Amino acid sequence: MNIAVLISGNGSNLQGLMDACNSGQLAANIVMVISNRDDAYGLERAAQAGIATATLKHQDFASREDFDAALVAALQPAAVELVVLAGFMRILTPVFLDRYRGRLLNIHPSLLPLYPGLHTHARALDAGDAEAGSTVHFVTPELDGGPPVLQARVPVMPEDDETSLAARVLACEHSIYPLAVSWFVQGRLRLVGNQALLDEQVVPASGIDFSG
Structure with missing residues (x-):
């Protein structure tokens, strides 16, 4: 399966996906990496791996729709x-979402x-949450509101700040993202209506618990 990865920054989840492809965990080809920022280090990661890259600066377009069409x-x-968002800091419009519905x-x-949008770790700490984590989900027009697929949880420690919590959550992302993508590539995972199905069973509303 041909996969494209959209990034805006460091590309650590991109690296995790590339490693999964190289190890055979993920039977797919990452054929393109696109960033909306030309200083995204993920572009260098992709280039070093021989993957085609492109930069589309959103500032060069008159509207979000024009950017998405490009x-x-x-x-x-x-x-x-399949299009995989890996730290892509853009809100996509129906111009893009309709084209790749169920494949995003x-x-x-x-x-x-909990905590769609930005500053997730600060919000979890401010709320006094006992745990935090990460969620793989299908993308729909609602911001971070598409059906969840897989979640990983980490405890919030008394000494945690945003940086330490973010680091532990990111480490979990490197495990769950290649797994969820592999399910899609294998034909086990799909979007039907507004529900995620794994092996034809509806995924729970909060996603599958990775620890379980």
């Missing part, structure tokens, strides 16, 4: 079958539906 156009020649996954650094 994004679709950039992906079409690569015959992409994201990972979010909170236990959705």
Whole structure:
């Protein structure tokens, strides 16, 4: 299966996906990596691995819809079958979402539906939560509101700050994202209506607990 990965920054989850492909855990080809920032280190990771890269600066477009149309156009020649968002800091419009509906996954650094959007770790700490984590989900028009697939949880320690909590959550992301993507590649995971199905069974509303 041909996969494209969209990034905006360091690309550590991209690296995790590339490693999964190289190890055979993920039977797929990452055929393109696109960033909306030309200083994203993930572009260098991809280039070093021989993967085609492109930069589309959102500032160069008059509207979100124009940007998304250019994004679709950039992906079409690569015959992409699945788009994976890995720290892509853009809100996508129906121009893109309709084109890739059911073939678009994201990972979010909170236990959705808690804390959609930004500053997830600070919000978890401010709320006094006992645990935090990350969620792989299908992407739909609702911000971070698509059906969850898989969640990993970590305890919030008394000494935690945003940096330490973020580091432990990110380590979990590197485990669950390749796994969820592999389910899709194997044909086990799909989106039907507004529900995620794994092996034709509806995934729980909070996603599958990775620890379980």
